[in-house]
Each structure stands twice: as C-alpha cells, then as structure tokens.
Amino acid sequence: MSNIKPIGRFAPSNPGDGDGDEVRFCSTCAFGEVCLPVGYDKPALMDLHCLVEHVGPLHAGDHIFRSGEKFETIFAVRAGTVKTSMIDEEGREQILGFHLPGEMVGLNAIHPARYPCDAIALDTVYLCRFSFPALATLATRMPEIQQQLFRLLSADIGKAALLAGDHNANERMAAFLVLLADRFAARGFSATRFRLSMPRGDIANHLRLAPETVSRILRRFQDQGLIRVDERDVELLQPGQLRQLARCILPG
Amino acid sequence: MSNIKPIGRFAPSNPGDGDGDEVRFCSTCAFGEVCLPVGYDKPALMDLHCLVEHVGPLHAGDHIFRSGEKFETIFAVRAGTVKTSMIDEEGREQILGFHLPGEMVGLNAIHPARYPCDAIALDTVYLCRFSFPALATLATRMPEIQQQLFRLLSADIGKAALLAGDHNANERMAAFLVLLADRFAARGFSATRFRLSMPRGDIANHLRLAPETVSRILRRFQDQGLIRVDERDVELLQPGQLRQLARCILPG
DNA sequence: CGCAGCGCTTGATCCGCGTCATGGATTGAT
DNA sequence: ATCAATCCATGACGCGGATCAAGCGCTGCG
Numbered sequence: 001m002s003n004i005k006p007i008g009r010f011a012p013s014n015p016g017d018g019d020g021d022e023v024r025f026c027s028t029c030a031f032g033e034v035c036l037p038v039g040y041d042k043p044a045l046m047d048l049h050c051l052v053e054h055v056g057p058l059h060a061g062d063h064i065f066r067s068g069e070k071f072e073t074i075f076a077v078r079a080g081t082v083k084t085s086m087i088d089e090e091g092r093e094q095i096l097g098f099h100l101p102g103e104m105v106g107l108n109a110i111h112p113a114r115y116p117c118d119a120i121a122l123d124t125v126y127l128c129r130f131s132f133p134a135l136a137t138l139a140t141r142m143p144e145i146q147q148q149l150f151r152l153l154s155a156d157i158g159k160a161a162l163l164a165g166d167h168n169a170n171e172r173m174a175a176f177l178v179l180l181a182d183r184f185a186a187r188g189f190s191a192t193r194f195r196l197s198m199p200r201g202d203i204a205n206h207l208r209l210a211p212e213t214v215s216r217i218l219r220r221f222q223d224q225g226l227i228r229v230d231e232r233d234v235e236l237l238q239p240g241q242l243r244q245l246a247r248c249i250l251p252g
Numbered sequence: 253m254s255n256i257k258p259i260g261r262f263a264p265s266n267p268g269d270g271d272g273d274e275v276r277f278c279s280t281c282a283f284g285e286v287c288l289p290v291g292y293d294k295p296a297l298m299d300l301h302c303l304v305e306h307v308g309p310l311h312a313g314d315h316i317f318r319s320g321e322k323f324e325t326i327f328a329v330r331a332g333t334v335k336t337s338m339i340d341e342e343g344r345e346q347i348l349g350f351h352l353p354g355e356m357v358g359l360n361a362i363h364p365a366r367y368p369c370d371a372i373a374l375d376t377v378y379l380c381r382f383s384f385p386a387l388a389t390l391a392t393r394m395p396e397i398q399q400q401l402f403r404l405l406s407a408d409i410g411k412a413a414l415l416a417g418d419h420n421a422n423e424r425m426a427a428f429l430v431l432l433a434d435r436f437a438a439r440g441f442s443a444t445r446f447r448l449s450m451p452r453g454d455i456a457n458h459l460r461l462a463p464e465t466v467s468r469i470l471r472r473f474q475d476q477g478l479i480r481v482d483e484r485d486v487e488l489l490q491p492g493q494l495r496q497l498a499r500c501i502l503p504g
Numbered sequence: 505c506g507c508a509g510c511g512c513t514t515g516a517t518c519c520g521c522g523t524c525a526t527g528g529a530t531t532g533a534t
Numbered sequence: 535a536t537c538a539a540t541c542c543a544t545g546a547c548g549c550g551g552a553t554c555a556a557g558c559g560c561t562g563c564g
Contacts, residue, residue: 088500094417108413110406116503136399140392147388153405154362157412161360164416165346166460169521200542208418210522215543231542248340252320252368421551452512462552467513483512510561518553524546531540 028102028187029076029128030152034144048145051134054078056126064105064119064127071113073129074106080125081197084108085205086117095206097159098122098198102187106132107156122197158251163207167249172207173217175246177227181236192239196232280354280439281328281380282404286396300397303386306330308378316357316371316379323365325381326358332377333449336360336369337457347458349411350374350450352432354439358384359408374449410503415459419501424459425469427498429479433488444491448484 026035035048056078058064064075064082075082082099096117099105109115110132139146162179163172185191196203204211221227226242228235236242243250278287287300308330310316316327316334327334334351348369351357361367362384391398414431415424437443448455456463473479478494480487488494495502 088417090500092500096413108406108409111403111410112407112504116410136395136402140395140398143388143392146392146398149402150388150405151363153402153409154360155364156409157360157405158363158368160409160412160416161348164412165340166457199540205418211542212523212544213521216521219543248342248344252364252366451510463512464514464553465551468551471513506564508561508563511559513558514556516553516555518551520550520552521548522550523548526545527543529540529542531538533538534536 029078030102030104031076031128031148032102034142034148047138048142051131051138053129054126055129056080056124058121058125058127060121060123062121062125064121064125065109065115067115067118069115071106071109071115072132074104074109074132074135075119076128076130077101077103077105078126078128081122082119082125082127083122083198083202084117084119093205095202097206098202100183100187103183104152104156107153110153122202162249162251165249169207169209169213169217171246171249172209173214173221174242175249176203176207177234177236178239178243178246178250181239192236194234196234281330282354282356283328283380283400284354286394286400299390300394303383303390305381306378307381308332308376310373310377310379312373312375314373314377316373316377317361317367319367319370321367323358323361323367324384326356326361326384326387327371328380328382329353329355329357330378330380333374334371334377334379335374335450335454336371338369345457347454349458350454352435352439355435356404356408359405362405374454414501414503417501421459421461421465421469423498423501424461425466425473426494427501428455428459429486429488430491430495430498430502433491444488446486448486 026032029035035052055064055075058080067086077099079101082105083095084097084099084105085093085095087093096108099119105119105127106115108117135145135149139149163175167175180194180196181191184194200214201211203209204214207214209217218227218229221242222229226236226238226245228237278284281287287304307316307327310332319338329351331353334357335347336349336351336357337345337347339345348360351371357371357379358367360369387397387401391401415427419427432446432448433443436446452466453463455461456466459466461469470479470481473494474481478488478490478497480489
C-alpha cells in the first residue's frame with residue numbers, strides 16, 4: 001500500500017533564518033550540540049546549516065528510503081517516529097528499531113554503501129536530511145562534528161546489542177518501555193506518559209515476540225499496577241519496578 | 253582465574269621498519285587499506301604507523317580491557333581470537349562477539365567513553381593498539397582514515413543486528429558457521445576448514461542457546477553431511493547448503 | 505595411581521512462548 | 535447501512551529449546 005511518491009520537501013533551510021523555529025527543533029536533536037550556536041564560531045555553523053535540507057511532512061507508511069538504494073544521506077528525525085526494518089529472504093519483516101525526534105536514521109548504511117533496511121514513517125514525520133559525503137567533508141574541518149558522528153555510530157552499536165541478548169519476554173518488554181521513557185525524557189517529553197506510535201505487532205516483532213505475548217504482558221503489567229495502558233497511551237506507574245525488571249538488559 | 257597482570261608489550265613499532273613483517277600482518281587487517289602504502293603518500297602513512305603500538309602476546313583468559321574502564325584506545329587483532337562480553341546484573345555473561353585477526357575491538361566504547369564490555373583473549377593474541385584521540389585527530393587530516401572509521405563503525409551496527417533477529421537454533425548456528433567462514437576467507441584463511449577458538453559454551457552463549465543445543469545441532473549437521481566436526485576443528489562439507497539454511501540471517 | 509575438574513555429548517523431561525482460533529472494537533470504502 | 539480490513543485481546547494447545555541428569559574422555563595434581 002505504501003507508495004513510492006517522491007518525498008515532500010520543506011523550503012530548503014535558509015541559512016539566514018537559523019535562529020527562529022530552528023532552535024526549538026534543533027535543541028532536541030542528536031546533532032543539536034553541534035548544530036546550535038553554542039560556543040561555536042558562527043561561520044562554521046553556517047556551513048552545517050547549509051547542508052541540511054528539511055524534509056516533510058511524510059505520512060504513516062511513507063518510505064524515507066528503501067533497502068538496496070544507494071546510500072547518500074543520513075536523516076535526523078525532527079518530529080514523528082520512524083521505524084527501520086529488513087525483509088528477509090522468506091519475506092518476513094525484522095524491525096531493527098524505532099527512531100524518535102532527535103535521533104538519527106541511516107547510520108547503518110555507511111558501510112555497505114547501500115541502505116540495508118527500509119525506513120518507514122509511523123505517523124506524520126519531519127526530517128533533517130544530511131548529505132553524508134558533505135557531512136564527512138565538513139567533519140574534517142570541524143572536529144566536533146567528526147566526534148559527534150563517531151559517538152552516534154558507536155552508540156548505535158550498543159543499542160543494537162541491547163535487545164540482542166538472551167532475555168525473557170517480561171524483561172524485554174520492560175526494557176522496551178523503560179528505554180522508550182528514557183529517550184522521551186532525553187528529548188524533553190514526559191518520561192511517564194507517552195503514546196506508542198507503533199502497533200502492537202511492530203513492538204512484538206522488534207522484541208522477537210508474538211503480538212499475543214505483547215498483549216498479555218502489557219495486561220499483566222497493568223494488573224500488577226506497573227503501568228496503565230489505554231489503547232496506545234501508556235503511563236508508567238512504577239518506573240522503578242519496571243527498571244528493576246529490565247535491569248539485566250539496560251546499560252550500566 | 254584470569255588475572256589483571258599488565259598486558260605485555262612488543263617493542264613499540266619503529267616507523268623505519270614498516271616494510272618487513274609489518275606488511276604480512278597488516279595486509280589482513282581491517283585498517284590494512286589505509287595503513288599499507290597503497291597509493292598513499294609515504295609521510296602521511298608514517299603518522300599512522302607512529303601511533304600504532306604492538307601488544308602481545310596475551311594468553312587465553314587475559315583481559316585486553318575491562319568493562320567500566322576509561323576508553324582511550326581501540327585495538328586491531330593481529331593474531332588469535334578475542335571475545336567481548338558483558339556481565340549483567342545477575343552475573344550472567346553475555347557474549348557480544350568474537351574478533352578474528354584483522355578485526356577491530358573497542359569501537360562500541362566511543363560513545364559511553366568507557367568500555368561497556370570486557371575483551372578477553374581466547375588463545376594467544378597479538379594486537380595493534382591505537383590511541384583513539386590520536387587516531388581521530390589524524391583522521392581530520394587523512395579523510396581515508398576518517399572514512400574507514402565510519403565504515404568500521406557502521407559495519408559493526410550491522411553485525412550486531414544480524415544475530416539479534418528472531419531465528420531458530422538451526423538458522424543461528426548455520427549463520428554462525430557461514431559468517432565465520434566468510435571472515436576467515438576475507439583474511440586469507442581457508443573458508444572450509446578452520447578451528448573454533450572458543451568453547452561450545454561461548455558459542456552457545458553468543459547465539460542465545462544452551463550448550464547442549466549447540467552440541468546437538470553440530471551433531472545433526474554432521475549426520476546430514478553438512479559439516480565434519482572433530483573436537484574444535486570444523487570442516488564445511490556443504491557450504492552452499494549451510495548458507496541456504498542461514499539465508500534469512502545473512503546480509504544481502 | 506586415583507581422584508577431581510572441566511569440556512563435551514546424549515537422553516529424558518519440562519516450560520515459556522508461539523500458534524491457532526475466536527471475538528470485539530474501529531475505521532474506511534462503497 | 536454494510537462489508538472488509540486492521541488492530542487488539544484472550545483462551546486452548548503444542549513445540550522448540552532450556553533444564554536436568556548421567557556418562558565419557560582428557561588434563562592436572564596430590
């Protein structure tokens with residue numbers, strides 16, 4: 001159903017207007033600390049802002065990129081949620097992760113030089129689009145950007161390893177909720193009340209569970225007073241307990 | 253059992269002797285294409301060789317680094333096998349991966365700025381040791397190095413995702429053997445006959461299986477004529493069949 | 505020599521979670 | 535209004551692989 005229509009574009013960002021709405025968006029971005037003029041000389045920042053292109057709005061089901069396409073750009077999510085997933089030889093989907101505002105998409109494509117997965121909007125999505133060659137070139141002149149890229153890449157290795165471990169359904173589900181809460185919190189959203197932008201089936205897939213199991217565990221968590229679930233709205237009532245459940249998975 | 257003795261050191265590499273045994277080692281390394289003088293100006297290469305320190309021999313059980321230690325260096329395996337593993341809150345080991353000659357260790361530590369895992373020699377190991385800050389600085393002057401680091405980091409994201417998927421024991425075991433074979437082949441070793449440098453329990457742990465299951469599956473593969481197993485020596489008799497079994501997991 | 509300890513294998517049993525089946529609630533198309 | 539499609543929930547059942555248990559071969563040590 002999802003179509004191949006060319007992705008919509010905002011007006012390309014004008015380097016001159018970088019201090020208006022930009023700041024509000026960028027302050028939550030993974031690149032915020034290098035994009036925003038915090039103790040950094042203005043002209044260099046212009047270079048970065050110049051190579052950013054705003055993309056959106058995309059709608060649920062739209063593809064940001066597709067598996068196999070030539071890699072040229074990485075994206076930062078400005079609003080909405082993006083899922084990345086691979087389709088294996090058997091045609092089964094394998095969801096690699098969900099990307100919230102402020103998080104990057106496409107870093108796993110640098111090596112193969114082709115996108116190894118699909119990136120799909122789960123709701124209305126706005127993105128910043130970076131030409132990776134241009135960014136890499138800029139990074140040689142701006143060590144902060146190089147460092148930030150190294151950190152982002154390295155962090156993604158850790159994230160990928162988190163849910164790869166040998167843990168049971170309860171632990172994985174708890175870890176998923178807690179990690180989600182932490183990521184929302186890091187971007188300035190509520191850490192205890194949020195809305196799941198993905199269907200149960202996608203959560204299940206990502207956690208290597210059956211959708212039925214996700215339903216049952218959410219029910220059990222609710223019965224135990226750990227959370228409150230209403231459709232896709234979740235409230236963490238006992239974040240500490242949840243964290244305790246997930247402690248084997250969560251980073252240090 | 254494994255001790256905290258300071259790691260042994262080779263004589264620091266002398267920039268002047270970089271064309272003797274060095275070439276043989278380096279030609280199999282992940283950094284080989286940038287370390288070796290292939291179409292690259294000599295003086296710049298000297299810079300890279302200067303910041304490399306040779307480490308070894310380490311012996312089975314020796315730690316290269318430990319979880320929680322401050323991150324400063326990444327390592328390339330020159331000989332032997334290194335495993336990286338985390339110990340969770342419950343004290344259970346979680347093996348992230350095995351690193352063969354020519355592969356890098358420590359890239360997942362850039363972000364937290366501390367090593368998130370232990371790195372342990374499985375047999376007699378020789379390493380090249382790179383100061384990461386120095387390497388990053390050099391990378392700003394040598395775009396090839398920056399690119400190579402980006403590629404290595406990005407590739408590790410993909411590797412971490414490979415075995416994270418939802419696959420059964422047969423598929424994971426087959427994928428493990430095939431990936432191992434490919435990695436040996438990429439370094440110039442035989443792709444069909446090799447020796448497992450890790451115990452069954454470590455393979456099992458890495459694949460989220462019980463050691464008993466690993467034994468049984470290897471047995472079954474042998475009964476089916478796919479492989480021949482003798483202790484830790486493995487011969488792939490039907491690499492195509494194995495690859496077929498693992499096709500859901502393997503990249504591209 | 506005898507014994508302990510470890511790695512590995514193999515068989516028997518058990519359980520977590522997948523699968524299957526059913527039904528309700530929504531949504532959107534006709 | 536009707537129907538199809540999607541998403542979610544919940545119960546019944548079965549299977550893959552963990553766990554338990556036992557035994558073998560090897561190594562190191564008293």
